[in-house]
Amino acid sequence: MYKVLVMDGISDLGIQLLNDAADVTVDKKIGLSESELIEIIADYDALMVRSQTKVTDNIMAAAPKLKVVGRAGVGVDNIDLQAATSRGIVVINAPDGNTIATCELTFAMMMSVARSIPQAYRKTVSGEWDRKTFVGVELRNKTLGILGMGRIGSEVAKRAKVFGMNVIGYDPFLTEERAEQMGVKLGSVNEIAAQADFITVHTPLTPETRHIIARPQFELMRKGVRIINCARGGIIDEAALVEAIDAGIVAGAAFDVYEQEPPQADHPFLNNPKIIVTPHLGASTVEAQENVAIDVSEEVLHILRDEPFKNAVNMSPVPPAVLSKLQPYFNLGDKLGKFIGQTTEVAIREIVVNYSGDLADVDTAPLTRYIVRGILANQLEGVNIVNAMHLAKTRDVNIVIQKSAATQTFTNLVSVTLKAKNEVRVVAGTLLAGYGERIVQIDQYPVDIAPSGNLLLISHNDKPGIIGKVGTLLGNNDVNIATMQVGRKVVGGSAIMVLSTDKKTPKEVLQQLIQLPELTHVNELTLD
Numbered sequence: 001m002y003k004v005l006v007m008d009g010i011s012d013l014g015i016q017l018l019n020d021a022a023d024v025t026v027d028k029k030i031g032l033s034e035s036e037l038i039e040i041i042a043d044y045d046a047l048m049v050r051s052q053t054k055v056t057d058n059i060m061a062a063a064p065k066l067k068v069v070g071r072a073g074v075g076v077d078n079i080d081l082q083a084a085t086s087r088g089i090v091v092i093n094a095p096d097g098n099t100i101a102t103c104e105l106t107f108a109m110m111m112s113v114a115r116s117i118p119q120a121y122r123k124t125v126s127g128e129w130d131r132k133t134f135v136g137v138e139l140r141n142k143t144l145g146i147l148g149m150g151r152i153g154s155e156v157a158k159r160a161k162v163f164g165m166n167v168i169g170y171d172p173f174l175t176e177e178r179a180e181q182m183g184v185k186l187g188s189v190n191e192i193a194a195q196a197d198f199i200t201v202h203t204p205l206t207p208e209t210r211h212i213i214a215r216p217q218f219e220l221m222r223k224g225v226r227i228i229n230c231a232r233g234g235i236i237d238e239a240a241l242v243e244a245i246d247a248g249i250v251a252g253a254a255f256d257v258y259e260q261e262p263p264q265a266d267h268p269f270l271n272n273p274k275i276i277v278t279p280h281l282g283a284s285t286v287e288a289q290e291n292v293a294i295d296v297s298e299e300v301l302h303i304l305r306d307e308p309f310k311n312a313v314n315m316s317p318v319p320p321a322v323l324s325k326l327q328p329y330f331n332l333g334d335k336l337g338k339f340i341g342q343t344t345e346v347a348i349r350e351i352v353v354n355y356s357g358d359l360a361d362v363d364t365a366p367l368t369r370y371i372v373r374g375i376l377a378n379q380l381e382g383v384n385i386v387n388a389m390h391l392a393k394t395r396d397v398n399i400v401i402q403k404s405a406a407t408q409t410f411t412n413l414v415s416v417t418l419k420a421k422n423e424v425r426v427v428a429g430t431l432l433a434g435y436g437e438r439i440v441q442i443d444q445y446p447v448d449i450a451p452s453g454n455l456l457l458i459s460h461n462d463k464p465g466i467i468g469k470v471g472t473l474l475g476n477n478d479v480n481i482a483t484m485q486v487g488r489k490v491v492g493g494s495a496i497m498v499l500s501t502d503k504k505t506p507k508e509v510l511q512q513l514i515q516l517p518e519l520t521h522v523n524e525l526t527l528d
């Protein structure tokens, strides 16, 4: 039974999927401190949060079972991603579910700051009928500058066009064609600062975007400009904004997010009549909260059940078309890795993976993770597809990926070479239509083996009677041989024998096997 801890008031309707799952129990907690969370987290396989809970390395260190942290929302700045990766914990988010909610809040903020709606409301309810102070401006024919033209920025642009605004966008990753399709002119940050009547930011907070609008940009701005931030606190320099308001450059601002959340009681925004504030409400609609919670619940279930998943923040995204092509090979990759990983007992120096045929023109990085995970699993505890590459790197294992055309025999082939001190081992496998995964080469020997169950990999000299001796020894010790494959290059030369047995071979029988004079090496391998 998997245990999921849900924090921060995530939508009940959204997590219904988890509540309905027979293999999951869900606990909901709100407002736990770091130390309170540390006390209980050891029991849980999954943790789901919004932006309030800070998922620190200390918390993850106290969570040996934790497989996944699910963020019901976009930003993952409250999660220590590096720590999660090195601990093999997948971090997933829900990037799409709250786009419209945040875009609509941005628009509401833009209209509020254009017409001073909150200020007018406050005066009206206090009994004052003031029709002179709040003369606003129209959006039509005004220029809107958008920094960050991703999901939310693009939706804001679409709505701004309908309102008759001219839109200038800045996003280093936005192509001219896409901008043209959206009817958006591209401009630099400074061009936007100099030309816009309204500026809204929709980037993540990164070292590049931190204070992307600061004093030098305010100095370029037209008098009467209005500024909106519904993305992340810190993208706009808060102190410089207050100065620009005081200097009469900025006519008004609307902020949903702050450099420190919640802002201190004496934060200069909180009593500035020209600044509208909301408490990080961008994603707070019924629809968005359901959407993000459903998205995260689905992904958490996939991860707990070892099924393929998308939206992992600490692993490269895999496009659906690539995933569907690679998915059938994950098991093969895992088996090849486990097979070859169990053939060595010494430190691995290099892993060379060659993908040929059908796999040559696909991004095989996700499949490589399965192979490396399988290899390292024999030597390390707690290795999984999230931390496999990281652990390989920290152990100075060089990973080389090669691609080649299909061989004459196989339409697809994954070949793994493992280089360790004084030894090189090779295993190759394929997916055969109608037969599934097969191991088709071990070292230089062609074989045909189903990679599952208990295997004995025996290196020997090709002499008459050797097969009988091995069979008799195993039979006398009640180890039943299910299948047998022998591979050799030349008659009488070195050869391998691969036996699948119905149960594990006891240690003392392995020791007797290796005493047989024709045998040079025996490995017992388990592929479950």
Ligand SMILES: NC(=O)c1ccc[n+]([C@@H]2O[C@H](COP(=O)([O-])OP(=O)(O)OC[C@H]3O[C@@H](n4cnc5c(N)ncnc54)[C@H](O)[C@@H]3O)[C@@H](O)[C@H]2O)c1
Binding pocket: 074, 075, 076, 095, 098, 099, 102, 147, 148, 149, 150, 151, 152, 153, 170, 171, 172, 173, 174, 202, 203, 204, 205, 206, 208, 209, 230, 231, 232, 256, 257, 280, 281, 282, 283, 284
């Ligand atoms: N207020 C809220 O409650 C709320 C809700 C949802 C999202 N957000 C925040 O809104 C922001 C945007 O979210 P999104 O879903 O649109 O993300 P997104 O990833 O779809 O878009 C971000 C865009 O920023 C661009 N970008 C990155 N670095 C840049 C730089 N240096 N200069 C200019 N552009 C840059 C990217 O190319 C991308 O197009 C994020 O910070 C997210 O955390 C806030």
Ligand SMILES: O=C(O)CC[C@@H](O)C(=O)O
Binding pocket: 050, 051, 052, 072, 073, 074, 075, 076, 098, 280, 282, 283, 284
């Ligand atoms: O959970 C929230 O309400 C914040 C959401 C928002 O900041 C996000 O990044 O998705």
